[in-house]
Amino acid sequence: MTSPDSLFFQVLLLLGGAVIAATVFKKLGLGTVLGYLAAGIVIGPIMHSIMEAEEVLSFAEFGVVFLLFVIGLELNPSRLWQMRGDVFALGPVQVVLTGLVLTALAYFANVAGWRGSLIIGFGLALSSTAFALQILNDDGDMNSRYGQRSFSVLLFQDLAIVPLLALITILSPGTNEAAATPLLDFTTAVGAVGAMVLAGRYLLTPMFQVIARTGAREVMIAAALLVVLGSAAAMQAVGLSMAMGAFLSGVMLAESSYRHELEADIEPFRGLLLALFFMAVGLSLEVDVILDNILFILPAVPVFMAVKALIVYGLCRLWGSPHDDAVRIAFLLPQGGEFGFVLFTTATAAGLFSSATASLLIAGVTLSMALTPFGAALSKRFMSGETREELEEDFDGAGADVLMIGFSRFGQIAAQILLAGGSAVTVIDDSADRIRQAASFGFRIYFGDGTRRDVLIASGIEKAKIVAVTTQKRETTDRIVDLIRSEFPDVRLFVRSYDRLHSLSLRDRDVEYELRETLESGLLFGRRTLEGLGMTESDAYEIGEDIRKRDEERLQIQAVQGLGAGREMLFNSPVRPEPLIKPKRATVVDEMGSEQAAETT
Secondary structure, eight states: OOSTTSHHHHHHHHHHHHHHHHHHHHHTTSOHHHHHHHHHHIIIIITOOOOOHHHHHHHHTHHHHHHHHHHHHTOOHHHHHHTHHIIIIIHHHHHHHHHHHHHHHHHHTTSSOHHHHHHHHHHHHSOOHHHHHHHHHHHTOTTBHHHHHHHHHHHHHHHHHHHHHHHHHHHSTTHHHHOSOHHHHHHHHHHHHHHHHHHIIIIIHHHHHHHHHHTOHHHHHHHHHHHHHHHHHHHHHTTSOHHHHHHHHHHHTTTSTTHHHHHHHHHHHHHHHHHHHHHHHHHTOOHHHHHHTHHHHHHHHHHHHHHHHHHHHHHHHHTTOOHHHHHHHHHHSOSOOHHHHHHHHHHHHTTSSOHHHHHHHHHHHHHHHHHHHHHHHHGGGGOOOOOOOBOOTTOTTSOOSEEEEOOSHHHHHHHHHHHHTTOOEEEEESOHHHHHHHHHTTOOEEEOOTTOHHHHHHTTTTTOSEEEEOOSOHHHHHHHHHHHHHHOTTOOEEEEESSHHHHHHHHHTTOSEEEETTHHHHHHHHHHHHHHTTOOHHHHHHHHHHHHHHHHHHHHHHHHHOTTTTGGGSOOOSSOOOOSSOOSSOOOOOTTSSTTOOOOO
């Protein structure tokens, strides 16, 4: 079972290589993608421990399928609309212009024929989303003007992979012979896409509503996998790529209340399979070809990076970016990207160029990615020091001001005030019935379990200015608060408290603000009752504020001396009336008498 040729041993080898290489390369600041590639190269071409690279690669391609599904989930229409000028104008021009220039370079350098050169040019025109976003996050520049423009270009590049994969099918040898009925094939493809859109619009959300009511998380995960793989298989059956099917299903669910839960469920599979894909690319690398062509690779990589950087700089200046921002973007996006691996391996399988050429290209892309962090640091030498414009932190489409967890009656009232004040609010709740009811009133809330770290990340906790925990059960609230305090210690927490004991407990957890769910309603009820007895509104208000002040002072004393402290600050009736009927068992009438006292304010 553990012999060097066994599947079990090979899986252990891949997992071990992924863990070690990703950790080392992350520490070196080179990113996990290069680590996975390096691990694959060591395990395959160098150690010759795994020889079935093509079999591993065919399975690992599901990582790309899951990646495109997640990209589809991110395509919120409002987000796209705000960035439409960059996404749908600057992005396409960058891809087309860079692709054509690099196509000409590849063709005149005799790297491949015109069909292969076209795929090479457009493959190198795409940048590494993983590398670019990692650098932006590390520098804290995601919210800057240049960071948002860079993200817009990357977003279109991610979208461009779908037509580029279709282009490979069109250009591949034998397409003309196979396509004896092109009109029929086109009609079938369009019909399949239309059916996918209709299914996503009218079937997927009701299906997830039914599944969510079961309360079984494993069923939700199975349903998410079924949607991704089922849509991929449907597109493949009509001659389109699996990636296109997954992408379409993601787009159809981008507006669904279950989007964040789906993203969190798919993320582990996407990450692991994508890591396996990069390792499989490393496994299939032909080192001998690279060594034989080292004199070509070393000058070719800087040339294509310089050409790409110059085009990006010029286009950004044309689109109104100041010099410094254009320089930052140019040095951030000159490298080849992950999707280049996808295009080159797919083009090889389609016969557009040889595996030796693919190895040459993959080596060039890998080297360009390794040079990216150094290029980003080098960009400072070319900047003039002019002041750059910053965006507001609460830009639309990249997270809300407030992440609200729980949409009970308390949360609904609080959300009304936030929305009326112009604040963006992302709401998650784990009740399928509550989501359906809220949707009927026009609220946008997402299905998700707030006690899960991955769901919190997917719903934007890292971008939120305040996290409001308004769940009903004390135990659930405590689990969420403890998780956030452990995993996101800098988050500002506003929490709904169950009772007095819970308020003291939350203060010990260092929440910024807590409020007992009955305090304000009890104070208002008492004031209105006094007014009903003939007291003026101003006098009743002053009494209510005095009670509020006393209550806060008591809480501060009790936090130090215990729950029994501060009794002298209570207003007690001088006469305790006897009950009309003697109770069968003793009841607690003084809320401060013990730690099990009933909450009255």
